[in-house]
Amino acid sequence: MVRDRFAPSPTGNVHVGSLRTALYNYLYAKKMDGKFLLRLEDTDQTRLEQGAVDNLLDALNMTGVIPDEGLIKENDRVIEKGQYGPYIQSQRLDIYKKYIELLLNQGQAYYCFCTKERLEAVRTSQKEKGETPKYDGKCRELSQAEIAANLEAGLPYTIRLKLPENHVIVFDDLVRGVIEMNTNDLDDQVLLKADGFPTYHMAVVVDDHLMAITHVIRGEEWLPSTPKHVYLYECLGWEAPKFVHLPNILNDDRKKLSKRQGDVSVGDFLAKGYLPQALVNFLALLGWSPENEQEIFSMEELIQAFDLSRINKSGAVFDRAKLNWMNAHYIKELPLDELVSHLTPFLVAAGLINQEDVPQKQDWLAKIAEILRDRIEYFAQAPQELEMLFKNDYVIEDEEALTLLYEESSKRLYEALIKKIETTDVLDAARGKAILKEIQKEEKIKGKMLFMPSRIMITGEMHGPDLTLIMDVLGKDEVLNRIKSVASIMQL
Numbered sequence: 001m002v003r004d005r006f007a008p009s010p011t012g013n014v015h016v017g018s019l020r021t022a023l024y025n026y027l028y029a030k031k032m033d034g035k036f037l038l039r040l041e042d043t044d045q046t047r048l049e050q051g052a053v054d055n056l057l058d059a060l061n062m063t064g065v066i067p068d069e070g071l072i073k074e075n076d077r078v079i080e081k082g083q084y085g086p087y088i089q090s091q092r093l094d095i096y097k098k099y100i101e102l103l104l105n106q107g108q109a110y111y112c113f114c115t116k117e118r119l120e121a122v123r124t125s126q127k128e129k130g131e132t133p134k135y136d137g138k139c140r141e142l143s144q145a146e147i148a149a150n151l152e153a154g155l156p157y158t159i160r161l162k163l164p165e166n167h168v169i170v171f172d173d174l175v176r177g178v179i180e181m182n183t184n185d186l187d188d189q190v191l192l193k194a195d196g197f198p199t200y201h202m203a204v205v206v207d208d209h210l211m212a213i214t215h216v217i218r219g220e221e222w223l224p225s226t227p228k229h230v231y232l233y234e235c236l237g238w239e240a241p242k243f244v245h246l247p248n249i250l251n252d253d254r255k256k257l258s259k260r261q262g263d264v265s266v267g268d269f270l271a272k273g274y275l276p277q278a279l280v281n282f283l284a285l286l287g288w289s290p291e292n293e294q295e296i297f298s299m300e301e302l303i304q305a306f307d308l309s310r311i312n313k314s315g316a317v318f319d320r321a322k323l324n325w326m327n328a329h330y331i332k333e334l335p336l337d338e339l340v341s342h343l344t345p346f347l348v349a350a351g352l353i354n355q356e357d358v359p360q361k362q363d364w365l366a367k368i369a370e371i372l373r374d375r376i377e378y379f380a381q382a383p384q385e386l387e388m389l390f391k392n393d394y395v396i397e398d399e400e401a402l403t404l405l406y407e408e409s410s411k412r413l414y415e416a417l418i419k420k421i422e423t424t425d426v427l428d429a430a431r432g433k434a435i436l437k438e439i440q441k442e443e444k445i446k447g448k449m450l451f452m453p454s455r456i457m458i459t460g461e462m463h464g465p466d467l468t469l470i471m472d473v474l475g476k477d478e479v480l481n482r483i484k485s486v487a488s489i490m491q492l
Contacts, residue, residue, distance in 0.1 A: 002034030004215045005070070007041045007204070010052035013265035014059040016318070017219065017249045017257060020283040024246060025217045026065045027284070027306040034214075038067035039207060040088045043197045053078060059266040063276040064299055084211040089203050096198040099206050099236060100159055100191060108235045109191060112139040112160045113150050134187040135160065159192035161201075161228065161235075169227040174244045175311050181227040189228050201225060205232045208241055217244040217308075244308055247287045250315040257318050273346060273379025275334075278327040286316040296329060324377035332373055339369040342379055350383035352390060367429075367473045371465040389473060392482055394460030396489060401456050405490050409445045410453040414490060416443055417454065417483055427476040432468035457483045 006022040008014070022038075029036035038060070040053065057073035060066060069082035080087050103109035112135075123133040140162060142150075150157065163183040170180050191202040198206075208216060223245045233240040249257045257264055263272070269279055281297050289312065290297075290305045297305065331339070344365060347353050353361060368386065375385050396402060404410060420435045421427060436454065440446050455467050458479055464470070471479050 002029055002032035002214050003037060003212050004029050004034065004217055005037040005039050005208070005211070005213055006067070007039040007207070007218075008056060009041050009044060010056065012052055012055070013267045014056055015257075015264055016266055016269070016279075016283060017264075019059065019063060019065065019266050019279075020249065020286060021217065021219055021246060022060060022065050023063075023280060023283055024244075024288070024306075024311075025215075026067075027303055028215065028217065028308060029068070030303045031306050035068045037082070037084075037211065037213070038070035038072070038087070039211070040071055041200060041203065042088060042090045043193075043200065043203055045090070045195070045197065055267065059270075062270060063266065063280050065280070089207065090197070092203070092207070093196065093198075095210070096192070096203055096206055100198070100202070103161070103191070103235060104159065106235065108162050109159050110140055110162050110188075111142065111147050111150070112158045112188075112190070113142075113155050114138055115156075132185075137188065140188070156194045158190045158194055160188040161191050161232065163188055163228075163231065167231075169231050171226060171230045171240065171243060173223070173226075174242055174308050175247075175313055176223075176245060179223075179226075183227075183231070186228060189225075201228055201232070205229050205236070205238075209233070209236070209238045213241050215242045215244060217246065220245045220248055244311065247312055248315040249286055250317045252317060254315065254317065256315075271380075273342065273382075274323070274327050275330045275342070278323070278330040281330075282323045282326050286318065287312050296326070328377040331376065331379075334373075336366055336369060339373060340365045343369055343372065343382055346379045346382050347386075352383060352386060364473065367469060371469050371473065375465055389459070389470060391460075392478065392485075396456060396460050396486065398462065401452075401462050402489070404449075404453050404462075405456060405486065407449065407453070409443070409449050411490060412443050413439060413445055413450065413453055414457065414483065414487070417457070418480065421476060421480050421483070424476065427471055427479060429466075429468040429472040432471035436468070457486050 004025040006018075006025050008018055008022075026036045028034070038057075053071070054073070057071065057078060061073060066072075069084070070080065070087040072079055072081050086092055100109065104111075114135075118138075119135070122136050126133045126136075139160070163186055165184060167183040168180055169183065170178065172178050189201050190199050192198055207213075226243055226245070230240050251257050263269060266279070270276065277299070280299065281295075281302070284297065284302050284306075285295065288306070289310055291307075291310070294301075294305075331342075334342070340362065344353070344358055347365075347368070348355050348358070353365070358365070368389075371389075372382050372385055376382055396405070416439045417435070420438065424431055424435070436450060440450055451467065452462055455464060456462060458467065458474070459470060459482075474482070
């Protein structure tokens with residue numbers, strides 16, 4: 001059975017690149033009727049952030065990338081589910097130490113008593129000579145007596161992997177093909193830190209093996225470390241999983257996506273009103289391509305279409321314009337009640353409606369939603385789009401708009417609109433449409449000369465949403481007041 005995993009560190013908000021990694025693991029496990037596991041890699045205790053685990057699990061739950069096993073959030077509680085736990089690395093220290101001891105006894109690891117100051121001096125010297133910075137092996141051949149004396153003296157130490165000289169490590173990456181690396185070009189990686197915690201490189205190998213992981217699908221930044229992992233599998237007598245290293249997600253300048261160029265966390269996008277299904281759809285296509293030209297996918301369609309062989313080697317640019325287009329598509333497809341539900345918090349936050357009035361104003365909100373459906377790309381844009389609806393002190397300064405209002409037909413239109421609206425009981429969208437048709441027939445005003453001046457009088461703008469919907473939302477009295485307010489401009 002295919003078993004893959006997403007194994008992040010609890011270090012803050014979930015990066016969209018991390019969500020894509022989780023998504024690809026999820027899609028592949030589901031496609032192969034396997035299991036998708038979430039493990040927490042918290043061995044670097046200096047990077048832990050309060051609330052990061054809840055943030056991580058909330059992001060996965062909201063986007064539908066939900067683990068089958070490992071850390072899971074149910075009923076607002078973080079639980080562990082599965083037979084391979086604990087799924088938090090800091091709770092597995094005794095397990096790692098067991099395999100550290102095994103490597104020491106086999107002569108494939110060694111104690112290193114070098115201080116940080118000495119290591120830094122070695123790196124600095126190597127850089128000055130134009131050499132690749134790496135550990136110089138000072139502690140590789142310490143005698144048992146020297147080791148015992150150092151331990152007896154309480155000297156701080158790390159445990160390093162003892163790489164053989166001139167040994168070629170070979171592994172097959174399912175995206176990049178066969179990769180070879182000579183140990184002469186690698187460093188004796190630290191396996192156990194001075195604080196007693198394993199490094200990522202030790203823990204990830206032990207965990208992936210003991211948790212029966214068959215496929216390691218992760219970002220390409222881990223590709224240089226993979227030969228060391230493969231060698232560790234050799235040392236421990238274990239079969240390595242299949243490796244898949246995903247291309248980086250890039251900024252417009254083709255550098256790795258970073259916060260310096262805008263929002264990059266899942267929470268950032270959800271807070272702005274991007275729909276989870278749109279974000280998932282968009283991220284799925286950043287580094288993977290389907291066999292056809294299809295761009296809009298449900299999660300089930302992604303599962304059926306996903307294929308590791310179609311993951312690209314080259315980085316994918318995070319095209320925000322395409323994300324906006326895709327999110328706008330999903331907004332247009334939302335049922336009206338869901339559209340209202342998504343919009344309401346943004347309207348409340350902007351002060352356009354009070355939270356306590358929401359239950360009584362569902363019909364009004366539905367009309368607002370219909371106005372906005374085709375005009376916004378994400379929900380945070382809604383208040384600005386509605387500004388013309390609620391701003392009744394607008395100033396008409398556009399020369400083309402003023403020219404239209406000065407037309408003789410616009411003066412007849414002004415009089416006709418006021419007369420018909422004043423004599424109507426309720427001004428809703430249907431009545432607004434009927435009024436415009438009546439004026440068209442009676443005053444022989446049509447097309448641009450009917451609709452543009454009408455819109456300018458009511459909103460101050462030449463273009464915008466369906467005018468009859470705007471009339472419905474504003475209501476009879478407000479529409480009349482706005483039309484009458486332009487009388488001076490039209491010199492009536």
